[in-house]
Amino acid sequence: MADEHDQQTRRGPGRPRQAHVTRAVLDAVVDLVAESGMSALTMDAVAARAGVSKPAMYRRWPTKQDLVIAAAESRIGPLAVPDMGDFRAELRALLTSRMEAYRRPGVDRLLAGVIGAAAEAGAEPGAYRAYTARVMSETRHLLERGVARGDVRADVDVDAAATLVAASLAFRMVGEQRLPDEVLVESVVDLIGRAVGDRP
């Protein structure tokens, strides 16, 4: 619960006015990417759509990449799943929430765009790595809580298992270009539950 609180604090903007600006800008990014793809995304287009001044935007997001990562994180950021007393239930909650986020319009292109930005010349990996580190840390936390509770094997490779958890739906969507659905969520819960469980 401490984690959940920290995250709210970290993610939450300072004042109501600023929260409004943040929301308008990130919504504009997602809408524009959904409508016209990454190459149509410019700082000008975002400012116009959000009704925000460009200096106000540049202060918070100096580059287009920062903007795209912030938009991605607003839709598919780290997810603090509360202790439900059961690893499989928590895994199901995590993946269901991810699936719902992935199925929203524009999120597929947004995620592909964030990944693609890493392939550009001179791409600064810092911001992206920090984002991905937050997501993976929360995923590992779920597994570690299972180990502490006893429904995840103590000898599990948490790092590799967290990669499998985080990879499944993202790869289905971005790699296979198919929208993840409830059938996939249930199967992944079953597969990973067996993979890391104390017994089959």
Place this chain on the structure above:
Amino acid sequence: MADEHDQQTRRGPGRPRQAHVTRAVLDAVVDLVAESGMSALTMDAVAARAGVSKPAMYRRWPTKQDLVIAAAESRIGPLAVPDMGDFRAELRALLTSRMEAYRRPGVDRLLAGVIGAAAEAGAEPGAYRAYTARVMSETRHLLERGVARGDVRADVDVDAAATLVAASLAFRMVGEQRLPDEVLVESVVDLIGRAVGDRP
């Protein structure tokens, strides 16, 4: 083995001269992406680097996206693993070969670039989907052979399990921006082996 043969035939170019051109062009794509990223990749730059005429290139790869997908497939295409009589051994062979391919210079950017291209306006998903379908079909084949042999559960969701197999190393590299290594391969073999195995 029939599959392996088909694939060679499908992938193999017609004449020695054409094979040489194909190789020179795809090598040039990988080198250019490794050196300068996706945005520096132009048909002109590839033609110059490969020492090939542009018309010869356009005949085979009408767009930059076609070229990038062909280059990606030349490095990380479908992989026909022979029947080794044991699912875990075959999974290890598949993932080890993938890991080695992913660790070659430029492949990380190339894969991120292929994915990113899907986020562009007017991106034609056909060629990418066909590529990914070939990769996934070979991955499912491995699981189905295990089911037929009896060392993969008959009730396993082959579609979801294939996604986990294909997702693991690709996500570690492109999503987490860490190079996959032997430790990850061994852990994934163990995790997926337990997930789909007849017994723990």
